[in-house]
Amino acid sequence: MTKVEGHASLHVRIKNGVIEKAELDVEESARFFEGILKGRRYDEAHRITSRVCGICSIAHQMAALQAVEDALDVKVSEQTNLLRDLLTHGMFLQNHVIHTYFFALPDYLGYSSALEMMKDYRDDIHLALHLKKLGNLIMSAVGEREVHPITPVIGGFSVPPKEEKLGSVREELLRWKDKMWRMVELAKMMDIPDFEMKQEHFALSTDRDYTLLHGCIRSTEGESYRCETYKEHFTEYLEPYSTSKFVVKESKSFLVGPLARFNINHRFLSRDAKKVMKMFGLKPPVYNIYKANLVRVVEAFNSLDRSVEIINELLEKGLKQEKVSHIPKDGEGVGVVEAPRGLLYHWYRIKDRRIVKADIVTPTAQNLKSMEDGIKKYLPEILDRGEDEIKLELEKMIRAFDPCFSCSAHFLELRINRT
Amino acid sequence: MKNVGFFSLTCCEGCQTTILDMDDQLMDMLGKVNVKSFRWLKEFNDEGPFDIVFVEGAVSTPEEVELVKKLREKSKILVALGDCAAFGGVPAIRDFMDQEDVRREVYGDYTYLESIEATAIGEHVKVDYMLRGCPIDKSEFLSYFNALVNDERPVEKRYAVCLECKRNGNKCLLKDGIPCIGPITLAGCNSACPNVGVPCFGCRGPTPNASLIAVKSMFETNGVDFEGIKDIKERIIEFMGRAKFVRE
Secondary structure, three states: OOOOOOOEEEEEEEEOOEEEEEEEEEOOOOOOHHHHHOOOEHHHHHHHHHOOOOOOHHHHHHHHHHHHHHHHOOOOOHHHHHHHHHHHHHHHHHHHHHHHHHHHHHHHHOOOOHHHHOOOOHHHHHHHHHHHHHHHHHHHHHHOOOOOOOOEEOOEEOOOOOHHHHHHHHHHHHHHHHHHHHHHHHHHOOOOOOOOOOOOEEEEEOOOOOOOOOOEEEEOOOOEEOHHHHHHHEEEEOOOOOOOOEEEEOOEOOEOOHHHHHHHHHHHOOHHHHHHHHHOOOOOOOOOHHHHHHHHHHHHHHHHHHHHHHHHHHHHHOOOOOOOOOOOOOEEEEEEEEEOOEEEEEEEEEEOOEEEEEEEEOHHHHHHHHHHHHHHHHHHHHOOOOHHHHHHHHHHHHHHOOOHHHHOOOOEEEEEEEO | OOEEEEEEOEOOOHHHHHHHOOHHHHHHHHHOOEEEEOOOOOOOOOOOOEEEEEEEOEEOOHHHHHHHHHHHHHEEEEEEEHHHHHHOOHHHHHHHOOHHHHHHHHHOOOOOOOOOOOEOHHHOOOOOEEEOEOOEOHHHHHHHHHHHHOOOOOOOOOOEHHHHHHHOOOOOHHHHOOOOOHHHEEOOOOOHHHHOOOOOOOOOOEOOOOEHHHHHHHHHHOOOOOOHHHHHHHHHHHHHOOOOOOEO
16 A cells, blocks of 8 residues: 555455455554653653644643653642643634634535635634634643643643733633634534444543543443553554554444543533534434534533633632642553543653653544444445545545544545455 | 745644644735645645745655655755754654664564654755744744745844843743753744743754753753763753754
């Protein structure tokens, strides 16, 4: 199989009309993160792993910090927890706006890209840039930078955000909130295929909120695992055709991400997010992956609302410069968070101030097998269509999973062998 | 209008993301040029010819070597975008380790994948300008972009982060015994990290006269808790390992 710029190719083999094989080949050039962490100092973990992904760097920072803090028995303050939540909601808002307008909508409205969509939807693309900016404002107010924030450190934040800054971010959030309803209208224009694939979904869960950073791992089948037991339930393995690892639970594919979070935690969504959910006619549990596009809009509303609430709470209490010190020690620690694409697992063993073993499991790796299963299930239904249409439909499906390589506008090299 | 392309090699794509995060200026900027390739916004197109290409990421596969050669041939100006493109960056940490160990740590007995060195673009083709940082600095990008689009020469800084840090009125972190390598790191970030009490990690690469011995003596004078020259070398590997001109 040849490499394609754009990082993924799909090889399908069909024999007598039956799908024999659907292999998704992710050609990300390997960067060996777990390998390069070995021997590095423990306080570099969040900085180095932030560089796994420039789009969700905050998720990696949060997972790494929580894992190292777990290993060092560092407890963080309520202010730190609120600020980390706020930072993470900023990322969710920005990521979901980007996915909706730049990746999903062009596919469904018949454009090759957001830039091309501009000619008919100029105001909407401008609105998208403004909504994306809201997430950026949150991230730069709290983290001093949107990509690879600077202030998050072991134990908390090197400095807290300025109160005036948070106040003006809140003003902007509230100012643009009314205009955001247009995002719902536009998303309703997406013609969502009628496709169900019932499988187990996993997400972080608590009994009090739409959590992104805390709690245990729960499933749509009622399973509940402590984060530190992740590896007892989920198995990573390699396929000769892909540089990315695959993850299964008892040799079966499972799903993480927006649908999983929504199905497990929907009752904790904000009031307006619930309103959006009703406008889309979403009734949990939802097992149609294409509807993840709608859930991202629901979550964007939730993240905006929750950000306003957190800022209210922070400003009411007043922000304090906290002392963030810790004593290095040997130990092991785990950090599990929700990245916009789903569960993200970091684990480290620290000895003599060095990382001696690291383990990272990304949401995309966890969803890869589901993507293959989804393709196998959906392809027979559309096999009578032309090759170009099949390709677009499969791209739409894969993009609905929002894998890390989805940013390539036309990424899929499709090979269909029919015999 | 100038034909401009943005390309991405082995990296986190945080530099392209940073450009897209320049929300207010983005449309203005893109309106001044003919964007021929920008993966997030439109199709990948490496056919050229280009007046300016911005390339982020380290070169770490044979295909990427071919791509940078092709882009060099097809463009008048080639700009290395960010730390990975300029110095190999975080992907190049593995260049200072046993490659087989690194591979084995991630992929075990699975031998299909090979770990090869992650290199800077300048090790393969001539680079006209380097926009440093992990990620790049927005205002620095904007000033380079505007200069290049107007056929002007961007102003390259030659001094250390310390100068910006002092100008910003920050208390020197070294004085508190915090290991900051701002003294040997090239300015242009407006001392972003020390401004918020975080030491400089050198993501912008070295100053022209960077010396490790000088850092060692600065660390010693200020009572920094560190493990000698080996420790400083290790710190430098995090972001500027492949920068050739660091003197001992």
